[in-house]
Amino acid sequence: xxxxxxxxxxxxxxxxxxxxxxxxxxxxxxxxxxxxxxxxxxxxxxxxxxxxxxxxxxxxxxxxxxxxxxxxxxxxxxxxxxxxxxxxxxxxxxxxxxxxxxxxxxxxxxxxxxxxxxxxxxxxxxxxxxxxxxxxxxxxxxxxxxxxxxxxxxxxxxxxxxxxxxxxxxxxxxxxxxxxxxxxxxxxxxxxxxxxxxxxxxxxxxxxxxxxxxxxxxxxxxxxxxxxxxxxxxxxxxxxxxxxxxxxxxxxxxxxxxxxxxxxxxxxxxxxxxxxxxxxxxxxxxxxxxxxxxxxxxxxxxxxxxxxxxxxxxxxxxxxxxxxxxxxxxxxxxxxxxxxxxxxxxxxxxxxxxxxxxxxxxxxxxxxxxxxxxxxxxxxxxxxxxxxxxxxxx
Ligand SMILES: Nc1nc2c(c(=O)[nH]1)N[C@H]1C(S)=C(S)[C@@H](COP(=O)(O)OP(=O)(O)OC[C@H]3O[C@@H](n4cnc5c(N)ncnc54)[C@H](O)[C@@H]3O)O[C@H]1N2
Ligand code: MOO
Numbered sequence: 001x002x003x004x005x006x007x008x009x010x011x012x013x014x015x016x017x018x019x020x021x022x023x024x025x026x027x028x029x030x031x032x033x034x035x036x037x038x039x040x041x042x043x044x045x046x047x048x049x050x051x052x053x054x055x056x057x058x059x060x061x062x063x064x065x066x067x068x069x070x071x072x073x074x075x076x077x078x079x080x081x082x083x084x085x086x087x088x089x090x091x092x093x094x095x096x097x098x099x100x101x102x103x104x105x106x107x108x109x110x111x112x113x114x115x116x117x118x119x120x121x122x123x124x125x126x127x128x129x130x131x132x133x134x135x136x137x138x139x140x141x142x143x144x145x146x147x148x149x150x151x152x153x154x155x156x157x158x159x160x161x162x163x164x165x166x167x168x169x170x171x172x173x174x175x176x177x178x179x180x181x182x183x184x185x186x187x188x189x190x191x192x193x194x195x196x197x198x199x200x201x202x203x204x205x206x207x208x209x210x211x212x213x214x215x216x217x218x219x220x221x222x223x224x225x226x227x228x229x230x231x232x233x234x235x236x237x238x239x240x241x242x243x244x245x246x247x248x249x250x251x252x253x254x255x256x257x258x259x260x261x262x263x264x265x266x267x268x269x270x271x272x273x274x275x276x277x278x279x280x281x282x283x284x285x286x287x288x289x290x291x292x293x294x295x296x297x298x299x300x301x302x303x304x305x306x307x308x309x310x311x312x313x314x315x316x317x318x319x320x321x322x323x324x325x326x327x328x329x330x331x332x333x334x335x336x337x338x339x340x341x342x343x344x345x346x347x348x349x350x351x352x353x354x355x356x357x358x359x360x361x362x363x364x365x366x367x368x369x370x371x372x373x374x375x376x377x378x379x380x381x382x383x384x385x386x387x388x389x390x391x392x393x394x
Contacts, residue, residue, distance in 0.1 A: 004338035042134035047098035055102035105129035172238035244295030274362035297365035342371035
């Protein structure tokens, strides 16, 4: 049995690149940008008026003019207007192009209109209320660098530069495999000795949050069927995420069948809790990674977050963002296993405080619903009350 840190490193050593693909911008939320995005024009692309009001030429102010005849009106979306007489003004709207022969905008609130003429009531500063062309970024400069997650703000910028299609990192093709004769589909009424396949759905939920929409497969405890279906799944996918069938039960055939299918076992059994029977391997010829999570619901879900998610992030070149929380009550781990403990988090005066969640072991999926994530406690160590500890959010 290997220790948890070693197991984690061995998983990370198998990272791979799934390549890139072009997708519509509308489908890009949460995906990882695979190209640099450059400004196709200056930002803003013209001297932009930032207040509704009047455009004037400050030369008139210098000459003591405070009352202006209104020559014309300019809206956002209209071609650039021109002030013919510098002692006049143009009524102008936010977002319009600064009219030719003007250099200052007076907002409505600082003016009064009498007898059709605009009178300035608050002395303006030359050049005010103008967002200068290229003031944010110049044409050709890089706005977004690749390897960042795309959210609304990136989508907005890409829309502004006309990227209707965008190059993103491809995601792995994943198959979720549940094992065990006791499982029935969620739409079925289980018999007294049966349960519904909840691990498939908890992993589906966690994967779809990463934009991965996996296929489902259910393997019954029958060797020949397991072998055939697993072989096809290995051929068709980049990753298999299995739950159940890796401990020492009489019907736990998986490790044996994996060997037959030439899936190289990287490790089986890790000094951790939950998830001691974790099995991990790679089918090198097919390039398929196999994470075989122990079947207990908490074990499957926690180990997905401990191993699969960091592996996925590394494959996609996303930097991890370690998070620390403050443990409310001391916890001592006297044993030899790394412990992953469910915690709920509350923010108190800006500090994230973690409280341990009690439960009935790794089969108690109800306790999982009370958790915001887990803290990691290395073997033979204690986390003192109030001290910082690594936190992994669900
Ligand atoms: N003699 C030993 N027995 C067990 C050991 C051990 O080291 N020696 N380890 C225990 C630990 S720890 C765990 S965790 C489980 C893991 O066992 P398996 O991976 O073989 O999983 P199963 O036996 O198939 O199932 C365990 C448990 O989880 C339920 N399950 C399985 N799949 C699903 C699913 N898709 N949805 C909901 N629930 C599921 C299953 O019905 C069992 O109750 O082994 C211990 N035993
Ligand atoms: O790995 Mo098991 O999760 O301790 O029940």
